[in-house]
Amino acid sequence: xxxxxxxxxxxxxxxxxxxxxxxxxxxxxxxxxxxxxxxxxxxxxxxxxxxxxxxxxxxxxxxxxxxxxxxxxxxxxxxxxxxxxxxxxxxxxxxxxxxxxxxxxxxxxxxxxxxxxxxxxxxxxxxxxxxxxxxxxxxxxxxxxxxxxxxxxxxxxxxxxxxxxxxxxxxxxxxxxxxxxxxxxxxxxxxxxxxxxxxxxxxxxxxxxxxxxxxxxxxxxxxxxxxxxxxxxxxxxxxxxxxxxxxxxxxxxxxxxxxxxxxxxxxxxxxxxxxxxxxxxxxxxxxxxxxxxxxxxxxxxxxxxxxxxxxxxx
Amino acid sequence: xxxxxxxxxxxxxxxxxxxxxxxxxxxxxxxxxxxxxxxxxxxxxxxxxxxxxxxxxxxxxxxxxxxxxxxxxxxxxxxxxxxxxxxxxxxxxxxxxxxxxxxxxxxxxxxxxxxxxxxxxxxxxxxxxxxxxxxxxxxxxxxxxxxxxxxxxxxxxxxxxxxxxxxxxxxxxxxxxxxxxxxxxxxxxxxxxxxxxxxxxxxxxxxxxxxxxxxxxxxxxxxxxxxxxxxxxxxxxxxxxxxxxxxxxxxxxxxxxxxxxxxxxxxxxx
Numbered sequence: 001x002x003x004x005x006x007x008x009x010x011x012x013x014x015x016x017x018x019x020x021x022x023x024x025x026x027x028x029x030x031x032x033x034x035x036x037x038x039x040x041x042x043x044x045x046x047x048x049x050x051x052x053x054x055x056x057x058x059x060x061x062x063x064x065x066x067x068x069x070x071x072x073x074x075x076x077x078x079x080x081x082x083x084x085x086x087x088x089x090x091x092x093x094x095x096x097x098x099x100x101x102x103x104x105x106x107x108x109x110x111x112x113x114x115x116x117x118x119x120x121x122x123x124x125x126x127x128x129x130x131x132x133x134x135x136x137x138x139x140x141x142x143x144x145x146x147x148x149x150x151x152x153x154x155x156x157x158x159x160x161x162x163x164x165x166x167x168x169x170x171x172x173x174x175x176x177x178x179x180x181x182x183x184x185x186x187x188x189x190x191x192x193x194x195x196x197x198x199x200x201x202x203x204x205x206x207x208x209x210x211x212x213x214x215x216x217x218x219x220x221x222x223x224x225x226x227x228x229x230x231x232x233x234x235x236x237x238x239x240x241x242x243x244x245x246x247x248x249x250x251x252x253x254x255x256x257x258x259x260x261x262x263x264x265x266x267x268x269x270x271x272x273x274x275x276x277x278x279x280x281x282x283x284x285x286x287x288x289x290x291x292x293x294x295x296x297x298x299x300x301x302x303x304x305x306x307x308x309x310x311x312x313x314x
Numbered sequence: 315x316x317x318x319x320x321x322x323x324x325x326x327x328x329x330x331x332x333x334x335x336x337x338x339x340x341x342x343x344x345x346x347x348x349x350x351x352x353x354x355x356x357x358x359x360x361x362x363x364x365x366x367x368x369x370x371x372x373x374x375x376x377x378x379x380x381x382x383x384x385x386x387x388x389x390x391x392x393x394x395x396x397x398x399x400x401x402x403x404x405x406x407x408x409x410x411x412x413x414x415x416x417x418x419x420x421x422x423x424x425x426x427x428x429x430x431x432x433x434x435x436x437x438x439x440x441x442x443x444x445x446x447x448x449x450x451x452x453x454x455x456x457x458x459x460x461x462x463x464x465x466x467x468x469x470x471x472x473x474x475x476x477x478x479x480x481x482x483x484x485x486x487x488x489x490x491x492x493x494x495x496x497x498x499x500x501x502x503x504x505x506x507x508x509x510x511x512x513x514x515x516x517x518x519x520x521x522x523x524x525x526x527x528x529x530x531x532x533x534x535x536x537x538x539x540x541x542x543x544x545x546x547x548x549x550x551x552x553x554x555x556x557x558x559x560x561x562x563x564x565x566x567x568x569x570x571x572x573x574x575x576x577x578x579x580x581x582x583x584x
Contacts, residue, residue, distance in 0.1 A: 048412050051581040073414035080412065084405025100318045102413035149409065
């Protein structure tokens with residue numbers, strides 16, 4: 001659905017995106033992860049033809065971008081950075097205006113506009129919002145409206161930049177369920193986020209970007225592989241450490257981290273020594289470990305060089 | 315898309331308030347004139363305001379003369395400056411482009427709504443002035459309607475010349491609009507674009523009066539703005555009107571071309 005080759009964008013001296021090769025397949029729920037300022041939004045903007053690439057090729061739905069952007073975008077729903085709407089108009093009017101501005105398609109025609117507007121408002125939980133102008137909406141409601149406008153054209157591909165921004169836990173869950181439902185019905189989802197937990201719960205494939213470079217791209221289960229170590233929780237940790245001497249590489253209360261053994265072998269030995277085993281499982285990497293291992297600090301952290309501080313202190 | 319843009323612009327209260335304010339000023343002036351009967355001496359004050367005391371039918375032209383130097387350009391600049399930069403500020407520009415609305419299409423639609431605004435504003439001022447003028451200043455004997463040159467003017471001649479004036483003033487305003495419109499594609503701040511359009515206007519007005527700028531004077535955008543007074547001479551003095559039309563046309567074409575070239579190739583990062 002989305003393929004890029006050597007996608008690069010330079011803003012003056014800043015290399016915002018550096019030879020990114022994305023590969024999003026049909027039916028994916030693709031999570032585009034990276035710290036703030038790592039080039040996620042710029043990449044999204046390039047995919048949608050808002051920003052022109054310095055180098056590299058983009059294909060969305062099999063067509064080159066930005067050359068055939070007009071044929072592709074009617075089948076793409078997008079949320080870019082923040083949602084936006086005319087503040088003095090209601091959600092319904094905003095959606096109607098937006099829909100009337102662009103070309104109709106087979107799935108989203110002029111005739112079913114009213115129905116579609118009602119449908120998407122219901123999907124995002126704004127059905128009874130009435131005629132209040134958007135300027136009176138809370139952040140979460142605006143976010144829902146943004147997602148509604150992305151869904152309005154009944155797209156085959158959703159490109160969502162930080163879709164759960166500003167939502168409360170309940171709202172995040174609702175949107176997650178909505179996206180999973182749409183994905184089951186055949187919509188491919190490409191979402192960018194810096195929230196690891198969100199991607200971990202929603203996505204099937206992950207791309208990790210750091211300082212404009214794509215540092216990893218794989219299925220979520222593949223990234224979260226086993227570390228080769230074993231986690232056990234036992235009734236008598238001191239006894240277990242004595243028994244498994246040399247194998248224990250970490251201890252936290254009654255939890256032990258073992259290396260050079262397997263779940264089967266460790267439990268067998270512990271049970272033989274009459275030590276109760278409450279839990280035993282192979283250790284898996286969390287997405288957090290993977291991402292933190294691959295990326296550096298976000299560009300919003302600006303560390304001083306320490307020089308100034310010294311001068312200020314007597 | 316054009317219809318959507320026009321409805322967006324004219325669906326806003328702000329648009330109608332600005333048109334209302336434009337009509338208010340000439341009305342206030344007419345009230346004072348009718349109450350006191352003291353007009354500016356001939357040759358002073360706004361263009362031929364002195365002539366309307368005896369005849370309200372000339373007042374539409376005089377009213378355009380009143381709003382032309384500042385009020386009309388301010389209103390037009392604000393609307394044109396708002397066009398693209400305003401969408402960028404609310405963030406709706408990216409959603410329009412992603413909808414997708416072609417960039418050229420968006421420019422054409424915005425330009426159409428601006429042009430319509432200019433025409434509506436100029437017509438509203440003229441019609442208000444006609445009503446106010448006839449009621450407050452009196453219509454006077456028809457034969458007494460005279461040109462600036464002193465010859466009589468029939469009602470139909472007056473009508474035609476007033477319409478020509480409206481179109482000429484509208485064309486001049488399109489010049490202001492295209493400066494602000496170009497700037498609007500350049501910056502994400504509607505205020506900067508509107509003020510930029512006005513600065514160009516003020517700059518040009520200053521240079522026109524400056525003798526040292528004699529060489530460039532004839533190419534300045536505001537040089538022939540007041541040439542519409544020549545519609546009320548007998549016979550109509552076409553020379554300045556034609557030149558004004560052409561100079562303004564060059565500005566409009568060049569600036570709109572620049573707006574197009576800039577907007578269709580730039581990164582939308584707002």
